Amino acid sequence: MAGLSQLGISGTLVSRSPRPGVITYADLDDVIMASHTVIVNTTPLGMYPLVDACPDIPYRLVTKNHVCFDLLYNPDVTMFMQRCAEQGATVKNGLEMLLLQAFASWEMWHRSI
Template sequence: MKKFGLIGYPLTHSFSKRYYDAKFEREQIKDVDYQLYPIESILALPKLISNDPQLAGINVTIPYKIAVMDYLHQLSPEAEAIAAVNCIRIDRQMGEPILTGYNTDVFGFMESLKPLLQPWHTSALVLGNGGAAKAIVYALTQLGITPHLVSRRPEGGQYTYSQLRADVLSEHLLLVNTTPLGTYPDIDSYPDIPYEYLGKKHLLYDLVYNPAATAFLKRGARQGAAIKNGLEMLELQAERNWQLWNS
């Protein structure tokens, strides 16, 4: 049996386990298992892997996406550029595990965004500057879109929310929310931007997927903007994980 799973702490709920359990049943995939591994310290990772030779792949979530890199033997180009890993492939040579790290958030975001892009989507505002924003910035750059970060406490070259005037929004027709604002149960929160300056050429993408239509997306839609939530991104990155684990 091949085993897969998710490491993080705490793991109170998991999109990944629900997704893969449903996939295994739907596609009648046998002799596989996906479990949650809520390890309190990343120091527990080597023992977890060595104790279970059937473990062939791991997803990584908060707070280990960066710390896990110290335990990997090699990185994919996007994981190295972003300096964050959410997927590990485990190969075993002479019984010794060889760990390769990937960031499949990049693939999921790019593939879900591509069908929505129009010729005028050449510059983007990325709301937030945390770990998720790094993957989005990398993906946008790969697509030929110039990203600009927006933060409450900006560093060099970033916008503050107070700087998002009409001229800035008219120059950036793609907006990506990488903050947790609007996530259930805090569904009434949203990024503090001047939504009145949005129009029909704008595209709003929210990494949040619960609820399906966040306050951020609803406010954009009322101005005529196209909108997209993060569910398909998660589904696509999950499928990419599966490909990497089984190639």
């Protein structure tokens, strides 16, 4: 959430389990989904051995206006990404983020030597 906040993007945490300050998948309705057009999956759902699993969000409410990120990068296209893309959303996996983190780490470590 910190990275999104730095870009001026506010967010809402969503989880399968209710807890303070977090809404559940069941709370996601058309108003919430329409007003939150960036969706980031940070769960392991979709990664081996759970390749056919995905968060239990209302995919029917995902539209072409949504951008959906999955922090996973293996497989290339997760079930989450596939279901969002079927609704017209732009999807992206986590490989580029992983590479950018690696490059930034390399720079940090080699600059301080």
